[in-house]
Amino acid sequence: MCGTGSVEFFLNGLAVFEKAQELGVLAKVLLLDLEMPGMDGLQLLRTLAAERYSSEITIIMFSTVDDRAKVEQAYALGASLYVSKPIGGVEYRQLARLCTACLYMRFVAKRLDAALSVADALKMAAENSATA
DSSP states (O other): OOTTOOOOOOHHHHHHHHHHHHOOOOOOOEEEESOOSSSSSSHHHHHHHHOHHHHHHHHEESSSSOOOOHHHHHEEETTSSSEEEEEOHHHHHHHHHHHHHHHHHHHHHHHHHHHHHHHHHHHHHHHHHOOO
């Protein structure tokens, strides 16, 4: 959560949110359990969404709860994936691949946005110089 390539573990949602407030940023990938003491996973998702921390995070929810309403709520609040526990090694490897792909796609999208902004600026400059 805190630095490039670092991993941090938290026992509850409130600790995650407090760390985000302290740093002003959050993780690129957040593995989040639905049932945590204090602030649960859905409450944390609501709080992150309200504070606009969740827009650039891949959020994977884990839970032993297979309640359709909670699953839909998690997705509505910004979860990227909802995984019912228990899961094994194969599933964890697939999740790692998914996280890597999500991070790469976000990286590419940001680079594309930057390139399009430069192209727009060059086009405007060319149009302005043509009319001058």
